[in-house]
Amino acid sequence: MALIRCPQCRQRMSSLAPACPHCGYSRDGSQPAVEEVAGLRLQRLKLWRYRLRMASYTAMALMLAGVIGWWLDSGLLAAPDSFAKIAMAVGVVAYLSLRSALFWLAQQIKATKKRLLENSR
Ligand SMILES: [Zn+2]
Secondary structure, three states, X not given: OOXXXXXXXXXXXXXXXXXXXXXXXXXXXXXXXXXXXXXXXXXXXXXXXXXXXHHHHHHHHHHHHHHHHHHHHHOOOOOOOHHHHHHHHHHHHHHHHHHHHXXXXXXXXXXXXXXXXXXXX
């Protein structure tokens, strides 16, 4: 499978996909079914949800590594050293941004599922 650029919206799509998952452009000229486009979009969104979840666990682990390092270093009594500070700061910021991205993604998934459902009626 290769990635090609959609001639209509210039975003990346699979060379095997019958239609662009971003704009619905059909490569064989036929109009793609709405459920086909929505189904592809749902697959893509779910893949991103998985990736972002994994990344958020990594961010959480980094945060914990900072706290554990700080605890081992001084039992949380003295100011954290720079490793602990950086790990906690980067971990917290990354975790919060990933969680808000996941929140947005969950709404996209819900909307796409609704579209699929409405179309199958
Ligand atoms: Zn497109």
